[in-house]
Amino acid sequence: MEKGTLLYEGKAKKLFKTTDPAVVWAEYLNQATALNGLKKDQINGKGELNNQITAYIFDFLNTKEINNHFIKKISSTEQLIQPLEIIPLEVVVRNVAAGSFSKRLGITEGEVLDQPIVEFYYKEDQLDDPMVIDAHINYLGLASDQELAQLRQLALKINQALNELFNSIEIALIDFKVEFGRQKDGSILLADEISPDTCRLWDKKTNEHLDKDIYRRNLGDIVPVYQEVLNRLEKRGK
Structure with a gap:
């Protein structure tokens, strides 16, 4: 090939x-x-x-x-x-208040949420990826009601699995973004990537950032931070 x-x-x-x-x-x-x-x-x-x-x-x-x-x-x-028809939605799951969520709602960063919150954002760079609700998604024809229900269910299942994974390496999963795509038969698969670029990760002992906030907030070099995440994952796998 x-x-x-x-x-x-x-x-x-x-x-x-x-x-x-x-x-x-x-x-x-x-x-x-x-x-x-x-x-x-x-x-x-x-x-x-x-x-x-x-x-x-x-x-x-x-x-x-x-x-x-x-x-x-x-x-x-x-x-x-695998090739997919990407659904133009970013699906965000939040476990702890941080970033734009804290700013938008005036909630102190680091406050643990009572339950995970799922949000949708329209993938459109020219509009700065605005947050959308189901009615907007239906109007734009981005996904059906059935697909939206499936995306929520999958996002929460992924959240549960990722929390298990990161907890095992002493990392708190604050929030994350995932994307999905359709196969030719219409079935939906998780797509894109899951990395410190798409997750907000904090060290469980120190609350230090192990994610792209290091870059966003000019806190230092992201390479050693991302390497630390990989090292912990690889150590876990042995």
């Missing part, structure tokens, strides 16, 4: 056709972005770390019967995935 023409280039990865129509070639980039792309830098080693962390987490989710598009990791920065 060989890499073909470029299908898509985003902020964090490139996707390519392959000689197998059932396989897409994903290449993780060293680009870091924040504030909807207003802040952007090249950071050596970032793509490799996110590729490896995502591969580990998606393999773990498979053991929890959470189907996803991941096939296998083929190099330090590349993996093979």
Whole structure:
């Protein structure tokens, strides 16, 4: 199997056709972005770390019967995935108040929520990915009521599995963003990536950030932080 023409280039990865129509070639980039792309830098080693962390987490989710598009990791920065029609929604699950949630609602960052909260955001860069409710999603034709119910259910199942995983390595899962896509038969799979780029992670003992907030808030270098997450995951796997 060989890499073909470029299908898509985003902020964090490139996707390519392959000689197998059932396989897409994903290449993780060293680009870091924040504030909807207003802040952007090249950071050596970032793509490799996110590729490896995502591969580990998606393999773990498979053991929890959470189907996803991941096939296998083929190099330090590349993996093979299934082709999907991506649903243009970011599904965010929040366990602890932080970031925009705290600012929007005036809730102190770090306050544990009574139960996980699921939010939807419309994936549209020109609109800065606005938060949307079911009525907006229906009006825009982004997903059916049945699909929305499934996305919520899957997001909460993923949350439960990720909490188990991160708790085992002394990391608190504050919140995270996931994306989903449709297969040709209409079934829905988890897509994109799960990494410190898409999760807010705090060390359980020190509350230190182990995620992209290090970059967003100019707190230091994200590479050693992401490496720490990978090291803990790999140590857990032994």
